[in-house]
Amino acid sequence: MDEQPRLMHSHTGVGMAGHPGLPQHMQEGTGGTDGDGRKQDIGDILQQIMTITDQSLDEAQARKHALNCHRMKPALFNVLCEIKEKTVLSIRGAQEEEPPDPQLMRLDNMLLAEGVSGPEKGGGSAAAAAAAAASGGAGADNSAEHSDYRAKLSQIRQIYHTELEKYEQACNEFTTHVMNLLREQSRTRPISPKEIERMVSIIHRKFSSIQMQLKQSTCEAVMILRSRFLDARRKRRNFNKQATEILNEYFYSHLSNPYPSEEAKEELAKKCAITVAQVSNWFGNKRIRYKKNIGKFQEEANMYAARTAVNAANASSHGSQANSPSTPNSAGETGN
DNA sequence: GGGCATGATTCTTG
DNA sequence: CAAGAATCATGCCC
Numbered sequence: 001m002d003e004q005p006r007l008m009h010s011h012t013g014v015g016m017a018g019h020p021g022l023p024q025h026m027q028e029g030t031g032g033t034d035g036d037g038r039k040q041d042i043g044d045i046l047q048q049i050m051t052i053t054d055q056s057l058d059e060a061q062a063r064k065h066a067l068n069c070h071r072m073k074p075a076l077f078n079v080l081c082e083i084k085e086k087t088v089l090s091i092r093g094a095q096e097e098e099p100p101d102p103q104l105m106r107l108d109n110m111l112l113a114e115g116v117s118g119p120e121k122g123g124g125s126a127a128a129a130a131a132a133a134a135s136g137g138a139g140a141d142n143s144a145e146h147s148d149y150r151a152k153l154s155q156i157r158q159i160y161h162t163e164l165e166k167y168e169q170a171c172n173e174f175t176t177h178v179m180n181l182l183r184e185q186s187r188t189r190p191i192s193p194k195e196i197e198r199m200v201s202i203i204h205r206k207f208s209s210i211q212m213q214l215k216q217s218t219c220e221a222v223m224i225l226r227s228r229f230l231d232a233r234r235k236r237r238n239f240n241k242q243a244t245e246i247l248n249e250y251f252y253s254h255l256s257n258p259y260p261s262e263e264a265k266e267e268l269a270k271k272c273a274i275t276v277a278q279v280s281n282w283f284g285n286k287r288i289r290y291k292k293n294i295g296k297f298q299e300e301a302n303m304y305a306a307r308t309a310v311n312a313a314n315a316s317s318h319g320s321q322a323n324s325p326s327t328p329n330s331a332g333e334t335g336n
Numbered sequence: 337g338g339g340c341a342t343g344a345t346t347c348t349t350g
Numbered sequence: 351c352a353a354g355a356a357t358c359a360t361g362c363c364c
Binding site (some may be wrong): 259 | 352362
Binding site (some may be wrong): 239 | 341342343344345
């Protein structure tokens, strides 16, 4: 292949023979009569080159075929392949056999844990169960949100799988294409099976880096989804009217000491269908907000006081005699 | 969309 | 450690 440039070099070199500016070694040693012999050689070579360019395509093909069929060709290619193998190995032998990428393993583990890359179904419910556990077990009304969560997760899962499939298909197509190409070329230039193998592994590495990007963005999507559903603050729901009334009733009827005991909290929690912690939160918030702005809550206080008075009156009329019904305008200061 | 209400969280305090 | 206080983030109404 690289015969021609060298020929051209020697051509120009010899052509300049005898030139005053020519380096010494070019002029020495060739001898007087040899000069004519070299000119003769060059002439032959030039002639050969000219005949090659003059050859028709058919002739060239025929020669190529002849070369391909030459009995020495396989042996020659084997040797060339061996040489190539050695040089290639010495160049990049060090970077072969890299260990599994820890980041990729992390991503894989996470996708598996989130039920995105694992077996069909079931995985998502694990995450949903985690969401349920994190939400404090308020129960009842958050099942709708979990189905929403599951739906979104399965959407992500679907996108992930179709993309992954697409990548795999593209990778396979490209690999077979390159392999065919190399096999085809191996008839005209020395390519060992090992080299093809190496090329395939390079392709796979490139595609797996693309896959890693896909995995990374999928993980990000899952994390965002998770944080949206697991962050309790984001899914704050106002208590229903009945629960608020029960809590307010207790609060205003114990205004002088609005600190329910553990048992009272449990009772209220049961009545309101909320957790004890929520009851505690509610009373904490209520106390501080009431204290900060009593005027604002006065109307509410009067209303609940009146209501408890009516309740007490009803109870007393049903029973024998009331002991001491609280006065409506004293904001229900029953005292504890 | 702005503003207030409200449940939850976090930090401080006694 | 529980209550208070501050703050956050969402819900809801106008």
